[in-house]
Amino acid sequence: GAGVSQSPSNKVTEKGKDVELRCDPISGHTALYWYRQSLGQGLEFLIYFQGNSAPDKSGLPSDRFSAERTGGSVSTLTIQRTQQEDSAVYLCASTSNLGQHTGELFFGEGSRLTVL
Amino acid sequence: QQPVQSPQAVILREGEDAVINCSSSKALYSVHWYRQKHGEAPVFLMILLKGGEQKGHEKISASFNEKKQQSSLYLTASQLSYSGTYFCGTGFSNDYKLSFGAGTTVTVRA
Numbered sequence: 001g002a003g004v005s006q007s008p009s010n011k012v013t014e015k016g017k018d019v020e021l022r023c024d025p026i027s028g029h030t031a032l033y034w035y036r037q038s039l040g041q042g043l044e045f046l047i048y049f050q051g052n053s054a055p056d057k058s059g060l061p062s063d064r065f066s067a068e069r070t071g072g073s074v075s076t077l078t079i080q081r082t083q084q085e086d087s088a089v090y091l092c093a094s095t096s097n098l099g100q101h102t103g104e105l106f107f108g109e110g111s112r113l114t115v116l
Numbered sequence: 117q118q119p120v121q122s123p124q125a126v127i128l129r130e131g132e133d134a135v136i137n138c139s140s141s142k143a144l145y146s147v148h149w150y151r152q153k154h155g156e157a158p159v160f161l162m163i164l165l166k167g168g169e170q171k172g173h174e175k176i177s178a179s180f181n182e183k184k185q186q187s188s189l190y191l192t193a194s195q196l197s198y199s200g201t202y203f204c205g206t207g208f209s210n211d212y213k214l215s216f217g218a219g220t221t222v223t224v225r226a
Binding site for chain 2: 035042093105
């Protein structure tokens with residue numbers, strides 16, 4: 001498709017389980033962001049990938065969270081030993097901008113995670 | 117370094133105007149504005165860059181005051197379709213991270 005694709009769109013898991021969320025950015029976009037949006041809240045920055053540079057992981061809330069981006073394209077956000085406070089919508093965005101965030105971000109529809 | 121948005125919420129009648137403000141504690145390089153409708157992904161409205169350049173494709177205007185480290189989004193002659201939550205995102209020199217405010221919920225009523 002032409003847009004940013006995220007899967008799964010909905011994930012219900014039990015506390016303590018690991019989950020993987022996938023993001024397929026727009027082809028050719030070199031920059032990719034992950035954000036977390038809790039119910040009724042703003043967009044919380046998690047991690048940023050730009051080309052082959054080391055990712056900016058400064059927003060990851062704990063060491064249970066990790067992300068990788070393979071081949072400069074698809075990205076996977078992994079949450080280990082999930083907790084109820086991890087419940088949120090996880091949004092991925094990509095941009096073709098090579099400069100300092102001067103290009104618009106294209107967001108995916110998000111992955112809604114519910115931890116029981 | 118999350119920007120501060122105000123007001124948190126605003127209710128308008130069709131045709132009325134509103135201003136949403138976004139303030140930063142640090143010198144800004146860029147300000148992004150996005151709108152999110154319930155259950156949907158945020159959608160780009162506008163980018164304002166240090167130096168005055170603006171990029172956008174909606175009938176919504178904005179200003180960027182570098183000295184005051186703030187931006188304002190102007191909703192003029194509001195339409196029902198303007199309803200949603202508006203987020204400002206701020207970028208700084210030498211930092212590729214884009215941080216978003218908590219959002220301003222706009223409700224436009226007929």
